[in-house]
Amino acid sequence: MSRIGNAPISIPEGVEINLSAENVVNVKGKLGELSESIDPQIKVNIEEGQIKLSRPNDEKDLRSKHGLYRALINNMVVGVSEGYVIEQELIGVGYRAKAQGQKLELALGFSHPIIFELPEQVKVTATTEKGKNPMIKLESFDKQLIGQVAAKIRSFRKPEPYKGKGILFKGEVIRRKAGKTAAK
Secondary structure (H helix, E strand, O other): OOHHHHOOEEOOOOOEEEEOOOOEEEEEOOOOEEEEEOOOOOEEEEEOOEEEEEOOOOOHHHHHHHHHHHHHHHHHHHHHHOOEEEEEEEEOOOOEEEEEOOEEEEEOOOOOOEEEEOOOOOEEEEEOOOOOOOEEEEEEOOHHHHHHHHHHHHHOOOOOOOOOOEEEEOOOOOOOOOOOOOOO
16 A cells, blocks of 8 residues: 555645646746656546545555655645755865856866756756855756756765865765774
């Protein structure tokens, strides 16, 4: 039994949901519009300000899809009504970030700056305060896209456990390791 799949999704004010004949759910809100194709065996019912998903039987594949599609639809509803924000912190001497429109320029200790082109749906701001690490703030209504962009930015300089340098998500804690010790 899918506990997540059985939970109803409440539709907030200003969010419009349409279900097409090809099992495509379209969600439109103040921040944008998203759509997701749903497996034809999963039934979507929109009634009384709530969305409920159901499945015909308890096959393992259908149980997993039941929870998956409920979570995807919920992420779309939250995204178009509230949006998502991911903050990343650059830890390291000389690490800098500069945002110019849809381009993010990163100086991460390499011989060259990294220029990363962001999708239109993602807004980026880079802040640098004296005495603090540079911060990158990503905002979008598409949870999958913003997560993918954040993972790509992190992949340019993953946090390492010896000195603690790299690109971290805000609030993330890196387990530190002791370095080599000299033998006597």
